Amino acid sequence: MTQQLNFATALLAWYDTHQRVLPWRTASPDPYKVWLSETMLQQTTVATVKGYFEKFTTRWKTVKDLADAPLDDVLHAWQGLGYYARARNLHKTAKMVAEQYGGVFPDTEEELRKLAGIGAYTAAAIASIAFNQRAVVVDSNVERIIARVFAVEKPVSQAKKQIWALTDSITPQQRAGDFAQSMMDLGSLICTARAPKCLMCPVNSLCAAFGQHAVEQYPVKPVKQPRPTRYGAVLWVENEKQEVWIRKRPPTGLLGGLMEIPSTDWLATPVESNAALGLLPSSVMTEILNKPVTHTFTHFHLVLTIVKATVAGVPPLESGEWLAVEALPQKAWSTLMKKVLGVGGCRRASAH
Ligand code: SF4
Numbered sequence: 001m002t003q004q005l006n007f008a009t010a011l012l013a014w015y016d017t018h019q020r021v022l023p024w025r026t027a028s029p030d031p032y033k034v035w036l037s038e039t040m041l042q043q044t045t046v047a048t049v050k051g052y053f054e055k056f057t058t059r060w061k062t063v064k065d066l067a068d069a070p071l072d073d074v075l076h077a078w079q080g081l082g083y084y085a086r087a088r089n090l091h092k093t094a095k096m097v098a099e100q101y102g103g104v105f106p107d108t109e110e111e112l113r114k115l116a117g118i119g120a121y122t123a124a125a126i127a128s129i130a131f132n133q134r135a136v137v138v139d140s141n142v143e144r145i146i147a148r149v150f151a152v153e154k155p156v157s158q159a160k161k162q163i164w165a166l167t168d169s170i171t172p173q174q175r176a177g178d179f180a181q182s183m184m185d186l187g188s189l190i191c192t193a194r195a196p197k198c199l200m201c202p203v204n205s206l207c208a209a210f211g212q213h214a215v216e217q218y219p220v221k222p223v224k225q226p227r228p229t230r231y232g233a234v235l236w237v238e239n240e241k242q243e244v245w246i247r248k249r250p251p252t253g254l255l256g257g258l259m260e261i262p263s264t265d266w267l268a269t270p271v272e273s274n275a276a277l278g279l280l281p282s283s284v285m286t287e288i289l290n291k292p293v294t295h296t297f298t299h300f301h302l303v304l305t306i307v308k309a310t311v312a313g314v315p316p317l318e319s320g321e322w323l324a325v326e327a328l329p330q331k332a333w334s335t336l337m338k339k340v341l342g343v344g345g346c347r348r349a350s351a352h
Pocket of ligand 1: 198202203
């Protein structure tokens with residue numbers, strides 16, 4: 001127990017003089033801004049999030065402002081941050097808070113978890129940072145620190161419960177929000193994934209990995225699984241007015257709700273380019289571009305063949321709309337689709 005108290009005391013003392021200055025950190029944290037920043041920071045770096053955070057909070061000053069905004073505006077403002085389910089959940093939660101909670105965020109982990117897109121980590125982070133409640137906040141930075149401090153002998157993915165319990169054991173009753181943020185700063189500034197600065201670390205005397213001269217062995221590395229490749233084809237269809245046929249992806253799933261150039265399903269084996277043609281009447285002339293578009297998602301690589309076609313007048317596919325090439329950048333596109341816009345023969349149309 002003494003060691004655990006020492007850990008929090010040493011870390012908080014370091015935090016008091018070394019904490020990062022971040023736009024969402026203020027003397028009286030605003031739950032809306034804490035929630036917004038935590039949502040943006042999932043899978044995105046602080047450096048990238050800063051600009052988006054300023055943009056969102058300038059445009060939508062309160063959770064109610066965000067709730068009143070059209071979803072398309074939110075998706076458009078989110079462009080470039082990726083993982084668009086976050087943006088859809090952001091909007092959904094803003095509406096829930098505005099309509100069900102009178103515009104005031106709930107202050108317990110349990111209630112926060114009822115909101116869209118708020119899992120265990122985000123609920124704990126908001127409860128501790130915005131409401132100073134004691135909560136066990138565990139993200140990937142914390143997992144790495146704990147794996148080292150306690151020399152956890154399993155890969156992080158197999159030691160989630162153990163790491164949560166160990167984090168619980170060092171989380172103090174007082175200054176819960178500061179403690180959570182001090183762990184984030186330690187992970188970002190000192191106990192980094194590569195080349196941790198152990199000699200400058202405020203808790204090195206309490207760190208098992210450091211004490212054993214074995215820091216590089218922690219966290220224990222899992223056996224690597226190869227990232228698979230999937231294949232598909234997109235149809236770049238233009239009419240005589242230089243308009244392109246676009247459509248909206250289904251609201252759920254990968255890139256849900258964003259616009260796309262129509263695509264086949266993405267399969268484990270290379271797609272016969274002709275498969276894309278099945279989406280079009282056989283009378284339509286097509287051209288298959290030599291240069292495919294490649295993109296890497298978290299769990300797979302994607303190779304997309306581009307099939308170009310020109311049709312007269314009649315909409316060629318069941319759903320979608322014509323849009324002038326020049327107007328394409330005004331829509332919300334994923335990074336993948338921006339690549340398609342570039343290679344699809346229309347660099348003039350690529351979003352900026
Ligand atoms: S001593 Fe090194 S490994 Fe241990 S917590 Fe500090 S920076 Fe991380």
